[in-house]
Amino acid sequence: MSTPFYVSPQQAMADRAEYARKGIARGRSLVVMQYADGIVFVGENPSRALHKFSEIYDRIGFAAAGKYNEYENLRIGGVRYADLRGYTYDRDDVTARGLANVYAQTLGTIFSSAGEKPYEVELVVAEVGSSPEGDQIYRLPHDGSIVDEHGSVAVGGNAEQISGFLDQRHRDGMSLAEALKLAVQALSRDTNGTEREIPAERLEVAVLDRTRPQSRKFKRIVGRQLARLLAAQEPATAPTDAAGDESEGPEAPQE
Amino acid sequence: MEANTRSTGRLPAAFLTPGSSSFMDFLSEQSPELLPGRRTLPVVQGAIEVPHGTTIVAASFPGGVVLAGDRRATMGNMIAQRDIEKVFPADEYSAVGIAGTAGLAVEMVKLFQLELEHFEKVEGAQLSLEGKANRLSTMIRGNLGMAMQGLAVVPLFAGWDVDREKGRIFSYDVTGGRSEEHVGYAATGSGSLFARGSMKKLYREDLTEQQAVTLVVQALYDAADDDSATGGPDMARRIFPIVTVITEDGFRRLTDAEGADVARAVLERRMEHPDGPRAELL
Numbered sequence: 286m287s288t289p290f291y292v293s294p295q296q297a298m299a300d301r302a303e304y305a306r307k308g309i310a311r312g313r314s315l316v317v318m319q320y321a322d323g324i325v326f327v328g329e330n331p332s333r334a335l336h337k338f339s340e341i342y343d344r345i346g347f348a349a350a351g352k353y354n355e356y357e358n359l360r361i362g363g364v365r366y367a368d369l370r371g372y373t374y375d376r377d378d379v380t381a382r383g384l385a386n387v388y389a390q391t392l393g394t395i396f397s398s399a400g401e402k403p404y405e406v407e408l409v410v411a412e413v414g415s416s417p418e419g420d421q422i423y424r425l426p427h428d429g430s431i432v433d434e435h436g437s438v439a440v441g442g443n444a445e446q447i448s449g450f451l452d453q454r455h456r457d458g459m460s461l462a463e464a465l466k467l468a469v470q471a472l473s474r475d476t477n478g479t480e481r482e483i484p485a486e487r488l489e490v491a492v493l494d495r496t497r498p499q500s501r502k503f504k505r506i507v508g509r510q511l512a513r514l515l516a517a518q519e520p521a522t523a524p525t526d527a528a529g530d531e532s533e534g535p536e537a538p539q540e
Numbered sequence: 541m542e543a544n545t546r547s548t549g550r551l552p553a554a555f556l557t558p559g560s561s562s563f564m565d566f567l568s569e570q571s572p573e574l575l576p577g578r579r580t581l582p583v584v585q586g587a588i589e590v591p592h593g594t595t596i597v598a599a600s601f602p603g604g605v606v607l608a609g610d611r612r613a614t615m616g617n618m619i620a621q622r623d624i625e626k627v628f629p630a631d632e633y634s635a636v637g638i639a640g641t642a643g644l645a646v647e648m649v650k651l652f653q654l655e656l657e658h659f660e661k662v663e664g665a666q667l668s669l670e671g672k673a674n675r676l677s678t679m680i681r682g683n684l685g686m687a688m689q690g691l692a693v694v695p696l697f698a699g700w701d702v703d704r705e706k707g708r709i710f711s712y713d714v715t716g717g718r719s720e721e722h723v724g725y726a727a728t729g730s731g732s733l734f735a736r737g738s739m740k741k742l743y744r745e746d747l748t749e750q751q752a753v754t755l756v757v758q759a760l761y762d763a764a765d766d767d768s769a770t771g772g773p774d775m776a777r778r779i780f781p782i783v784t785v786i787t788e789d790g791f792r793r794l795t796d797a798e799g800a801d802v803a804r805a806v807l808e809r810r811m812e813h814p815d816g817p818r819a820e821l822l
Contacts, residue, residue, distance in 0.1 A: 334664070336664060339661065339664070340661050341661070358556050358558070359556070361555075361556075361558075361662055362551045362555040362556045363551075364658065364661045364662055365555045365563075365566055365570075365658075366551060366555060368563055368654055368657070368658050368661075369566075369567070369570065369571065371654070372563075372567070372574065372650070372651070372654055373571075373574065387549070387550070387551055388551075390549055390550040390551075391550045391551045391556075393550075394550045499632075501657075
């Protein structure tokens with residue numbers, strides 16, 4: 286048996302990060318965005334059964350890009366965490382912040398333990414508040430860091446480019462149809478800048494709608510409702526180029 | 541284990557282990573002490589004095605099913621609570637009403653609701669109505685030890701069967717024995733004898749939703765009339781039965797005002813005919 290080569294910790298971490306990032310980049314991107322009545326999740330997903338977005342708890346939704354079996358595992362862990370916590374204490378005691386922390390710890394531990402392969406996933410945990418000010422969106426990259434996002438966020442392959450596109454055009458108080466169209470527009474842009482068409486049946490769309498009377502705010506948007514929203518004729522590209530690009534958010538998150 | 545999830549620690553391994561879609565299964569492995577029915581009780585002499593819930597009634601109609609309960613909880617010969625709620629949504633398309641030991645029953649409902657929600661979230665699909673009814677059966681069976689000591693929980697389960705497109709009612713005994721009520725109506729609890737007699741005479745298969753609501757309120761009135769543990773409409777305090785309707789549009793609880801209107805209409809007729817509407821002799 287030969288003596289193992291010395292690898293510096295920096296190099297080891299960089300390699301692991303590179304490995305995880307490559308895995309995530311193979312997946313299709315998705316967008317999570319605030320709109321007037323809540324938070325909308327939009328992604329390209331040819332499968333109708335294997336979801337990228339799902340409900341975790343009353344006001345909390347989950348979105349993930351990367352390796353399906355790994356994020357599915359984390360999703361179920363999150364549902365178990367939320368349900369157990371809500372059952373032990375109260376439904377109000379389950380928060381996106383708490384869940385994001387648990388995910389961050391979990392991902393962080395896996396990332397830095399030499400024995401385990403790092404997870405090739407990037408997660409978004411979002412909680413809809415009773416008003417837009419109360420909305421929370423957390424992005425969790427593969428290494429277990431947490432980024433508190435405002436307005437819009439993209440994860441997956443093209444994330445940086447899409448985020449940039451959205452940061453320019455997203456504004457507070459958009460209607461659902463407007464937000465949805467902007468998200469689809471962002472997702473349709475390829476790395477080299479050309480646009481392609483994403484047909485409605487390849488889109489997975491879900492919302493956390495604060496106006497829903499039920500306590501469970503998560504809802505999938507499918508079929509006719511989706512088609513109607515996509516077709517809705519509104520000031521198509523209202524915020525043209527330069528005008529009103531700075532979102533009113535307290536701080537514009539930059540990547 | 542459980543302490544880990546309270547702070548900001550990593551998810552315990554059990555959380556990330558592939559397993560069943562049942563929250564109850566997860567709970568029994570992770571925190572068995574939180575499961576109702578998993579307790580050993582000391583041997584006691586006679587019945588334990590705790591609040592009991594009483595009469596629950598249900599009736600189906602073309603297009604749905606109604607489930608209703610009175611508002612009285614008793615402890616021995618005392619009225620423990622006048623405005624207790626004994627009918628709960630189980631999920632979007634079903635509801636459960638509870639008679640028996642109130643504390644345990646409410647806990648059981650809470651776990652049952654979570655069981656259905658958990659399955660739905662994990663699997664991305666709802667359990668069938670049969671599946672839901674069976675799950676409730678298992679929970680009651682788990683409570684058998686306590687039932688033997690006088691702490692029985694006997695629910696009534698009703699829901700809209702999305703596949704068969706009709707309302708269905710399931711009743712239970714303390715051992716978890718489950719039976720579907722094909723006659724279209726059912727009752728459980730101490731006043732159920734009288735409620736069932738009342739519905740037997742008034743029930744028809746072609747009731748409208750509004751008539752079905754009136755029917756169950758009549759039945760609850762009759763139960764309260766003859767059973768001291770069942771509470772009638774309380775005009776002075778404005779406490780009226782809780783009535784829920786489940787149709788293909790999902791679960792709906794009648795608002796206080798709607799419930800009060802039906803109760804008041806029934807009550808007004810009873811002022812003239814205390815025994816209620818008459819059925820034909822032949």
